[in-house]
Amino acid sequence: MKIATWNVNSIKAHLPHTLDWLKEAQPDVVLLQELKVTDENFPAMEIEELGYNCAVHGQKTYNGVAILSKHPLDDVRTGLAGDDSDDQARYVEAWVDAGGAGGSAGVRVASIYLPNGNPTDTDKFTYKLSWMDRLVDHATELLATEEPVVLGGDYNVIPADEDCYDAVAWEGDALTRPESRARFRTLLNLGYTEAWRTLHSESHVYSFWDYQRGAWQKDNGIRIDHLLLSPQAADRLTASEIDKGPRGKQKPSDHTPVWCELDG
DNA sequence: ATGCCTAACACCGTTAGA
Numbered sequence: 001m002k003i004a005t006w007n008v009n010s011i012k013a014h015l016p017h018t019l020d021w022l023k024e025a026q027p028d029v030v031l032l033q034e035l036k037v038t039d040e041n042f043p044a045m046e047i048e049e050l051g052y053n054c055a056v057h058g059q060k061t062y063n064g065v066a067i068l069s070k071h072p073l074d075d076v077r078t079g080l081a082g083d084d085s086d087d088q089a090r091y092v093e094a095w096v097d098a099g100g101a102g103g104s105a106g107v108r109v110a111s112i113y114l115p116n117g118n119p120t121d122t123d124k125f126t127y128k129l130s131w132m133d134r135l136v137d138h139a140t141e142l143l144a145t146e147e148p149v150v151l152g153g154d155y156n157v158i159p160a161d162e163d164c165y166d167a168v169a170w171e172g173d174a175l176t177r178p179e180s181r182a183r184f185r186t187l188l189n190l191g192y193t194e195a196w197r198t199l200h201s202e203s204h205v206y207s208f209w210d211y212q213r214g215a216w217q218k219d220n221g222i223r224i225d226h227l228l229l230s231p232q233a234a235d236r237l238t239a240s241e242i243d244k245g246p247r248g249k250q251k252p253s254d255h256t257p258v259w260c261e262l263d264g
Numbered sequence: 265a266t267g268c269c270t271a272a273c274a275c276c277g278t279t280a281g282a
Contacts, residue, residue: 009270009271009281010270012272013270013271034281036272060272061271061272061273061279062272062279062280062281116280116281116282117282118281118282154282156281156282170282173282174282175282208282210268210269210281211268211269211270211281212267212268212269212270213267213268213269214268215269222282224282251270254269254270254282
């Protein structure tokens with residue numbers, strides 16, 4: 001089963017690129033972020049025409065996440081537990097029913113759009129950190145189920161200096177701050193496996209390039225889109241790649257898809 | 265030190281992104 005994550009930076013503005021990539025890459029499950037549309041305005045018809053079921057948690061103008069799946073989606077949950085006053089659409093989770101005896105080929109997936117957190121001297125940063133604390137709590141609960149789980153999305157965390165083009169330039173940013181990295185590391189220490197990094201040792205490979213300063217042409221990127229696998233999912237991991245193709249198109253999203261392949 | 269792009273919304277600029 002091929003599972004991808006992609007921050008599309010407006011599903012309306014980048015729908016043709018999104019549809020092209022679905023046809024070309026043929027992922028079974030896609031976790032989308034930054035839809036920037038309400039549920040009503042999500043282009044479900046065009047995506048369903050390609051054989052996908054959609055679970056959408058949208059919002060006007062900002063945020064918005066979705067799960068696309070060629071298999072049926074069950075037990076869809078929207079919003080991250082732990083703060084009823086949080087009205088930003090940054091989390092949607094579902095069970096992908098891929099069959100198998102007793103659901104053995106299925107997997108639980110979540111599409112995550114973690115807050116950016118800049119500037120760090122504002123409540124945006126405290127919101128990011130508390131959101132990550134809530135994610136740690138929820139990820140802990142999911143581990144107890146012993147299900148295969150894939151938590152994929154735009155984490156807005158550069159895990160290590162080797163995951164950006166210029167560590168000095170990014171020093172002090174919410175994406176590299178020790179508090180952000182510590183919480184990301186907590187997810188790994190709980191038992192989650194970051195799919196791409198566990199299969200690749202190379203430095204300076206990226207999933208995001210700023211629109212400004214010719215960042216794409218100079219390969220001045222950062223790696224912030226991640227797929228975190230529970231032990232039961234990691235046992236089935238056979239491949240993970242970053243597909244730079246979509247970022248090189250005309251008027252692209254500033255992120256490019258990251259995917260992993262699970263056995264069965 | 266700041267803008268540099270891009271998208272949305274609404275107004276001809278502001279907010280947000282990373």
